[in-house]
Amino acid sequence: MPELPEVETVRSGLANLVTDCRVSRTEVCHPRAARNNPGGAAEVSAALTGRTVSSVERRGKFLWLVLEPGETALLVHLGMSGQMLVKDPGAGAEDPNRRHLRAHVVLDDGREVWFVDQRTFGYWCTGPLVCGRPTTPGTTPRKVPLRVAHIAPDLLEPDLDLGTVARTLKTRGTEIKRLLLAQDVVSGIGNIYADEMLWRARVHPRQRASRMAVARIGDLLCAGIDVMRDALAQGGTSFDALYVNVNGDSGYFDRSLNVYGQAGRACVRCGFTIQREHFMNRSSHFCGNCQRRY
Numbered sequence: 385m386p387e388l389p390e391v392e393t394v395r396s397g398l399a400n401l402v403t404d405c406r407v408s409r410t411e412v413c414h415p416r417a418a419r420n421n422p423g424g425a426a427e428v429s430a431a432l433t434g435r436t437v438s439s440v441e442r443r444g445k446f447l448w449l450v451l452e453p454g455e456t457a458l459l460v461h462l463g464m465s466g467q468m469l470v471k472d473p474g475a476g477a478e479d480p481n482r483r484h485l486r487a488h489v490v491l492d493d494g495r496e497v498w499f500v501d502q503r504t505f506g507y508w509c510t511g512p513l514v515c516g517r518p519t520t521p522g523t524t525p526r527k528v529p530l531r532v533a534h535i536a537p538d539l540l541e542p543d544l545d546l547g548t549v550a551r552t553l554k555t556r557g558t559e560i561k562r563l564l565l566a567q568d569v570v571s572g573i574g575n576i577y578a579d580e581m582l583w584r585a586r587v588h589p590r591q592r593a594s595r596m597a598v599a600r601i602g603d604l605l606c607a608g609i610d611v612m613r614d615a616l617a618q619g620g621t622s623f624d625a626l627y628v629n630v631n632g633d634s635g636y637f638d639r640s641l642n643v644y645g646q647a648g649r650a651c652v653r654c655g656f657t658i659q660r661e662h663f664m665n666r667s668s669h670f671c672g673n674c675q676r677r678y
Contacts, residue, residue: 386462388538388572389615394468395447399440401470406436406492417486420509431510432458432489444538444571448529457513459529463505471496520545538572539609550601553593561589576644579669581608583643588677589668643669
C-alpha cells in the first residue's frame with residue numbers, strides 16, 4: 385500500500401499539473417470508486433463538474449483536491465493499487481491503463497486525470513472541509529475533508545510539535561511499532577517506513593513506548609522525518625507496477641532500504657544478520673544487534 389512518501393509524490397505531481405484547472409466533465413466508471421458517497425457516481429460528478437481546483441493537499445496517506453471556493457474537496461485514497469495519472473488530450477482505448485480505469489475527469493484544456501485501480505480498494509469521495517486535528521496544541525487546525533478529521537498530523541507537516549507527539553507516545557504501554565502504524569498519534573507511517581525509521585534510530589520494534597525516554601522517542605520521530613525525506617527525494621518506494629507517480633514512473637527508494645525486505649542479509653551498519661518476524665499480520669525486519677530490546 386502506498387505510504388506517505390508515495391502519496392506526497394503523487395500530490396506534488398498533481399499540484400503542479402492541475403492547480404487552477406477547471407473540471408469540464410466527470411465520469412465514474414466503476415461503482416466502487418464512489419462507494420463512500422451516499423449519492424454514488426452522480427454525487428461525485430455533480431460535485432466536481434464545473435469546479436476549479438484551487439490546491440492539492442495531503443495528510444498522512446490521504447490526498448485531496450480543494451475545489452473553489454474552498455469549502456469542498458475531492459478526497460482520494462489510493463488503497464493498495466490506486467494510481468492518479470494525468471493523460472494528454474485524446475488518450476485512447478489502446479492505453480494499457482484504461483482496463484483498470486475507475487473514474488476520470490476532463491480538464492478545460494483537454495487533459496484528463498485518471499483514477500486507475502486494479503484491486504478497487506481505493507476510492508474518490510466528495511464532501512465538505514472541516515477542522516482537522518491540530519499540529520500544535522492551541523493552534524488553529526487546518527481544514528481537511530470530513531473523512532480525514534480523525535487522522536493525526538503526519539511527520540512532514542511543517543508545524544508539527546514533535547515534543548507533544550513524543551510525550552503522547554510515552555504515555556502508551558504498547559509496542560512502539562504498533563503505535564507508529566496506528567495513525568491516531570502520528571499518521572502516514574506504514575510497515576516499510578516504520579521498519580526503516582526504527583532501524584535508523586536503533587529501536588527494537590517491540591520496545592514498549594512507556595519504557596522509552598521522551599528524548600529517545602523524539603530521536604525516533606526525527607529519524608522518521610529523515611527516512612521520509614530520503615524516500616521523497618527518490619520518488620517513493622516501488623516493488624511492482626502498482627505504484628507510479630502521475631507520469632507513470634516508479635519510485636526507487638527500494639534500492640536504498642536498509643532493513644525492510646533484507647531478512648538474512650548482513651546489516652550494513654554492524655554486519656549482524658537482519659531478522660524477520662511476524663507482526664500484526666505483517667512482518668517486522670530488524671537487526672538484533674543494533675536494535676536490542678531492553
